[in-house]
Each structure stands twice: as structure tokens, then as C-alpha cells.
Amino acid sequence: MDSSVLIESFAEFAKFKNIDRPTMMRILEDVFRTMIRKKWGTDENFDIILNVEKGDLEIWRNREIVDDNSEDIWDHDKIPLAEARKIEPDFEVGEEVSEEIKLEDFGRRAVLTARQTLIQRVKDLEKDLMYQKYKDLVGEIISGEVYQVWNREVMLIDPEDNELIIPKSEQIPKDRYRKGDVVRAVVHRVDIVNGAPKIILSRTSPVFLERLFENEVPEIYDGLIIIKNIVREPGERAKVAVESYDDRIDPVGACVGMKGSRIHSIVRELENENIDVINYTDNLELYIQRALSPAKITSMKINEEEGRVSVFLKPDQVSLAIGKGGQNIKLASRLVGLEIDVFREQEEYEEDISLDEFSDEIENWVIEELKRIGLDTAKSVLAVTREDLVRRTELEEETVDELLSIIRQEFEADNS
Numbered sequence: 523m524d525s526s527v528l529i530e531s532f533a534e535f536a537k538f539k540n541i542d543r544p545t546m547m548r549i550l551e552d553v554f555r556t557m558i559r560k561k562w563g564t565d566e567n568f569d570i571i572l573n574v575e576k577g578d579l580e581i582w583r584n585r586e587i588v589d590d591n592s593e594d595i596w597d598h599d600k601i602p603l604a605e606a607r608k609i610e611p612d613f614e615v616g617e618e619v620s621e622e623i624k625l626e627d628f629g630r631r632a633v634l635t636a637r638q639t640l641i642q643r644v645k646d647l648e649k650d651l652m653y654q655k656y657k658d659l660v661g662e663i664i665s666g667e668v669y670q671v672w673n674r675e676v677m678l679i680d681p682e683d684n685e686l687i688i689p690k691s692e693q694i695p696k697d698r699y700r701k702g703d704v705v706r707a708v709v710h711r712v713d714i715v716n717g718a719p720k721i722i723l724s725r726t727s728p729v730f731l732e733r734l735f736e737n738e739v740p741e742i743y744d745g746l747i748i749i750k751n752i753v754r755e756p757g758e759r760a761k762v763a764v765e766s767y768d769d770r771i772d773p774v775g776a777c778v779g780m781k782g783s784r785i786h787s788i789v790r791e792l793e794n795e796n797i798d799v800i801n802y803t804d805n806l807e808l809y810i811q812r813a814l815s816p817a818k819i820t821s822m823k824i825n826e827e828e829g830r831v832s833v834f835l836k837p838d839q840v841s842l843a844i845g846k847g848g849q850n851i852k853l854a855s856r857l858v859g860l861e862i863d864v865f866r867e868q869e870e871y872e873e874d875i876s877l878d879e880f881s882d883e884i885e886n887w888v889i890e891e892l893k894r895i896g897l898d899t900a901k902s903v904l905a906v907t908r909e910d911l912v913r914r915t916e917l918e919e920e921t922v923d924e925l926l927s928i929i930r931q932e933f934e935a936d937n938s
Contacts, residue, residue, distance in 0.1 A: 528625070528637060529572070529579055541644055547572055549643045553636050554581065557628050567599040568623075581623040587615050652684055653719040659709045663733045664723070668703040678705060684721065692724035694757040696793035706791065708733055725792075726756035734791060735762070738784045739777050747773045750802040753856040757793045759845070761813065761853045763802040774799050798853075810862070813854035817843035820867055830861045832896075840866050840907050848913060863895075863914065865905040874901040875932065883928050891915050892925075900929045 533546060541549075551570050558565040558581070571580040585601040594600045606613040609621055625633055666678030666686045676699050678686040688707055699705065710724035724730060731752050741747040746768050754760040766773040777799045778785045785797060800812040810831060811819050817840075822833040835843055843864050844851050855862045877889045877898055895914050897903050903911070903925070911922045 528633065528640075541647060545647065549640065549647070553639050553643065554579070556639070557632055557636055558623075560632070561628060562598065564598050569620075579625065581625075583621045583623055585619050585621070587613055587617050587619055589615050649718050652721075653712060653714070656684075656709055656712045656719065656721045660711060661708060661729050661733075663706055663708050663730065663737070665704055665706050666723070668699045668701050668705055671699045671701065676705075678707075678723070686721045686723050688723045688725065692722065692726050694725050694793050694795075696757045697725065726754065728752035728754055731760060731762070731788070731792070731797075734788045735777060738779075738788055741766075741771060741773075741776045746771055747776055751857055753853045754795070755849050755853060757795050758847075759796045759798070759849045759853060760792075761798045761800065761857045763800055763809075763813075763857060765802040774801050800857075806858070810854070810858050810860070813857045814843050814850065814862070817850070819843075824860070826860070829859070830863060831858075832863045832865060834865045834867050834905075837866050840864060844907065844909055848909060864907065864910050865902075866907060867905065874899045876900075877903070880925075880928060880932070884925050888917065888921060888925060891917060900932065903929055904933075 529550065550572055554570055555565040555568070558568050562568075562583075567584045569580075569582040569584065571582070572578070585599050585606075587603055587606045588594045588600045590602045590604050592600070592602075595602045601619055603613065603615055606617075606619050609619060613619065628636075664680065664686075666680050668676060669679045669685075670677040674690050676688045676693065678688065680686055686707075688705070692707075692710060705725075707723035707725045708727055708730040710722045710727055710729075713720040713722060731754060732749055735749060736743045739747065742749065742764075747764055747766050750763040750765050752760065752762050762777070764773040764777055766776075776784075785799070789795060789797060798815060800815060803809050803812070806824060807822060810822060810824075810833065814833065817835060819839075820834045820836060822831055824831045833843070842850070843854075845853075851862055851864060877884070877892060877900065880900070881889065892898070892903060892915065897906065906914075908919075908922055908926060911917065911926075912919055915922075917925075
């Protein structure tokens with residue numbers, strides 16, 4: 523293979539892969555020096571001259587002429603006088619000889635190997651550049667075009683034809699993808715799989731919601747409003763705690779926008795995810811009240827050592843506090859960092875009965891399970907919703923229904 527053909531084909535390939543000229547020159551020289559070392563054991567006394575534009579390659583071997591009987595004739599940088607005079611008849615001992623080495627001198631196999639090595643080096647460099655690029659983009663929103671849709675993941679293509687993956691676990695459940703769709707997501711992480719970078723995107727990460735707020739709310743982008751915490755049930759509900767560093771700015775109002783203009787675009791992007799924006803405060807009681815919004819709390823008991831808080835609400839507020847499928851209370855608990863237990867205020871029962879009094883009707887292990895979560899009287903059990911009892915205990919729904927029925931019957935009997 524002619525050197526110009528080799529260099530030109532490599533240059534064209536490297537250009538297609540967006541490899542800059544200095545890097546291309548370095549790769550070419552490294553590969554040719556490797557060829558030299560394989561043939562002569564060293565490349566110290568070789569000069570390589572490259573002209574990528576013209577496809578020119580010159581390799582020069584530099585040696586000092588020594589007497590034919592000298593002990594140095596086997597040194598890599600020495601040449602016997604007789605051999606030197608084959609190159610130029612009037613050479614003398616002590617002079618320098620620069621001999622041009624042609625690509626053909628390495629042999630056909632070595633040249634083909636060099637070509638494959640050049641291509642592989644560019645591919646490796648491309649992988650490294652892609653890894654470094656996306657490693658720096660972790661936590662940032664990017665857009666990609668849907669290229670392939672599978673059951674467990676979706677592949678996107680970025681403007682440079684890099685492959686990006688959104689696993690099922692990082693997709694909003696309501697998301698539907700079709701080839702050619704443009705999808706926005708946040709760069710979640712960069713893995714190395716079989717020596718190649720795998721770019722993982724996410725639409726369920728709280729960071730994605732945070733970046734969407736930064737894009738829509740200039741005050742957040744400028745640092746006048748800070749997002750203190752975000753918790754999400756992707757595609758269903760989210761709670762965002764915000765705080766303003768400027769007393770003149772209402773952080774909640776700024777995030778929602780005039781007539782909801784700012785938050786509406788975020789909600790649409792997240793498949794109509796219901797977003798509660800609340801004002802952050804260091805006052806834990808007030809923070810908990812805001813986290814459980816729209817429910818109104820009557821009173822609460824905070825046990826920070828155990829990481830729990832008991833909140834008491836009027837009966838008509840309990841379902842609001844718990845929310846659909848328990849979403850509101852789960853998100854509120856995660857937002858404030860405490861396990862929230864909801865209790866319904868009871869007014870109709872004046873007397874209370876110890877659970878131990880029900881030992882003939884309710885099995886002891888069930889009573890012990892109730893006591894484990896702080897419920898040791900009939901009235902305290904009735905103050906908790908059925909859903910909350912199922913969530914907080916290890917009891918089956920049928921068992922909860924049965925014990926509630928037994929306790930209610932006891933009070934009804936007393937009142938009759």
C-alpha cells in the first residue's frame with residue numbers, strides 16, 4: 523500500500539470522526555514509531571516527517587559511520603563504512619548518514635496492521651472523547667432523537683450520532699416513545715461496558731425536575747431562589763421546597779409564574795405530573811404543615827430521635843393528607859426527612875379501652891404489632907385510617923378490617 527493512500531484514507535476517516543489535526547498527527551506518528559520499534563528495536567535515531575494534506579510520509583534513519591572493524595558496528599545508531607558507501611560512495615568515517623525508509627520496507631503485513639491500528643486508535647479516542655464529554659454533562663439536560671424502542675430501554679441519538687440510553691427505570695411511566703421523537707432528559711451517569719462508554723439518561727431523577735425549573739425560572743438560574751429539596755413520584759406527583767435570598771421575591775409565586783405560565787410547561791414535559799411548590803422554612807412544624815398541604819393539621823408530636831412525627835387531623839382532612847395511593851404522605855415524609863404518622867381526631871368516643879381487653883377476640887400477635895407502632899388502646903387504633911394501619915404494620919388488609927370491626931362493635935355495644 524502506498525504511503526499517500528494510507529495517510530489520505532486515515533485522514534478522511536479521522537475527519538469524519540471529528541478528530542482534530544494535531545491529534546491525528548500524533549496518532550500517525552505513534553503508529554509509525556511502533557512499526558519502527560518492531561523492526562529495529564528502537565526509534566531513537568529515526569525522524570518522521572508527515573504532511574497530512576498532501577498525504578506525504580518520510581521516514582529517515584540517522585546513523586554515524588564507523589570503521590568496518592569497529593566494535594560499535596552493531597549499535598543501533600552506527601553503520602559500517604562499507605555499508606554506508608553503498609548509499610553514497612564518498613562517505614567517510616565519522617560522517618552522519620540519513621537513509622530514507624520506504625513504507626514498503628516494513629512489509630505488506632506490517633502496513634496492513636498499521637492501517638487497522640490507526641482505525642482502532644481513532645475509535646478508542648472517539649470513545650474516550652465521548653466519555654469525557656458526557657462525564658462533564660452529568661446532571662445537565664440534553665435532547666436526543668428516538669432511534670430504537672425496546673421493552674427494557676430506549677435508544678436515542680445525539681446530534682453527533684452518539685448512542686444514549688433511557689432504561690425503563692428512568693422513564694416516566696406515562697412516557698410513550700416513537701422513532702424520530704425528540705426527547706429531553708438529564709444525563710444520569712456514564713458507565714463503561716466492555717470498554718465502551720454507555721450514556722444513561724433519566725426523566726425520573728429529581729435533578730431533571732430541578733434543571734427544568736432552572737430553565738423556566740430565571741430567579742433560580744440566577745441564584746436568587748434556591749431549590750432546597752425535591753421529591754418525586756415520577757409522572758404522578760412531586761414536591762419542591764424553595765427558598766428566596768431576596769425578601770422582595772415570593773419564591774413560590776416566581777416558580778409558578780403568572781397564571782401558572784412557568785410551571786405549566788414543566789408539568790407538560792413530565793406527563794402532567796402534579797407539582798406542589800412549597801416555601802422552605804427552618805421551623806420544622808411549619809415545614810411539616812406545608813409539606814402535607816393541602817391538608818390542614820390540628821396538632822403534631824415530633825420525635826426527632828426516632829425520626830417520626832405524629833400528626834392529628836380532623837376526619838375530613840385525613841384523606842387529603844394521605845393522598846391518592848398514599849402519595850402525599852410518602853412525598854411529605856421524604857421531603858422533611860421524617861416518617862409521618864397520620865391520626866384522625868375522634869370526638870364521638872369519650873371512654874377508651876386497652877387493647878389487652880380484646881385478647882379473647884384479637885390474637886396476641888396482632889395486639890403486639892399494634893403496640894409496636896404506639897397503638898395500645900381501642901381509641902388510638904380508631905384514630906388511624908385503615909390505609910395507614912396497613913402501611914405502618916405487617917398486618918394483612920383482611921386482618922386490619924377484622925380488628926377494626928371488632929373494636930367498633932365494642933363501642934357500638936357500649937352506646938346502645
